[in-house]
Amino acid sequence: xxxxxxxxxxxxxxxxxxxxxxxxxxxxxxxxxxxxxxxxxxxxxxxxxxxxxxxxxxxxxxxxxxxxxxxxxxxxxxxxxxxxxxxxxxxxxxxxxxxxxxxxxxxxxxxxxxxxxxxxxxxxxxxxxxxxxxxxxxxxxxxxxxxxxxxxxxxxxxxxxxxxxxxxxxxxxxxx
Numbered sequence: 001x002x003x004x005x006x007x008x009x010x011x012x013x014x015x016x017x018x019x020x021x022x023x024x025x026x027x028x029x030x031x032x033x034x035x036x037x038x039x040x041x042x043x044x045x046x047x048x049x050x051x052x053x054x055x056x057x058x059x060x061x062x063x064x065x066x067x068x069x070x071x072x073x074x075x076x077x078x079x080x081x082x083x084x085x086x087x088x089x090x091x092x093x094x095x096x097x098x099x100x101x102x103x104x105x106x107x108x109x110x111x112x113x114x115x116x117x118x119x120x121x122x123x124x125x126x127x128x129x130x131x132x133x134x135x136x137x138x139x140x141x142x143x144x145x146x147x148x149x150x151x152x153x154x155x156x157x158x159x160x161x162x163x164x165x166x167x168x169x170x171x172x173x174x175x176x
Contacts, residue, residue, distance in 0.1 A: 001105075002030070004080060005069065005071075009071060009072040010026065010027040010069060010105070012027055012069075012109065014067070016066050018068070019091070020068035022092055027105050028108075030106060033060055035060045036059050038058075039057075040055055049123045050122050052119070055115070056118075057115050057116075063110050063149060064108060065150035067150070069103045072092065073092070075094050076094075080094075085103075109150060110142045110144060111143040111144060114155070116137065119136075120134045128167050129165065129166055131162075133163065136159055163176055
């Protein structure tokens with residue numbers, strides 16, 4: 001956190017690994033992420049058959065990301081909380097004994113754009129069967145670089161479900 005590195009000349013790294021270099025941005029107290037979303041919906045129904053397409057776009061500002069903590073040369077021996085800095089690479093990334101990866105800092109790092117498409121379909125088939133599907137695809141990118149953003153938890157992969165439901169006429173149950 002920013003108060004933990006106050007006065008140390010701490011900056012935010014370009015990535016969350018040992019290859020990071022300083023962005024030159026000082027480590028600051030976090031501000032909340034903000035986002036704005038736009039969504040459209042298209043639906044087509046014919047009898048009991050139906051399909052929908054819902055594209056959406058979300059812009060996330062001040063995305064909170066974990067990035068490498070960069071310190072000026074000579075940081076070995078200083079403390080971060082209750083950990084002592086045991087090593088520092090040439091780029092300024094620092095390491096403590098408790099982990100093999102560099103120390104990370106949370107920062108409002110980038111602006112992300114997430115585009116998504118969701119598609120559903122439901123069609124009645126012969127023999128009391130109903131076929132339905134839902135598919136979702138998301139694509140996220142850093143609006144400054146076009147690269148995938150450092151969103152905590154990542155961006156989920158595309159997913160789709162195919163369902164077949166048997167509904168016997170005049171009965172209160174179905175099998176799906």
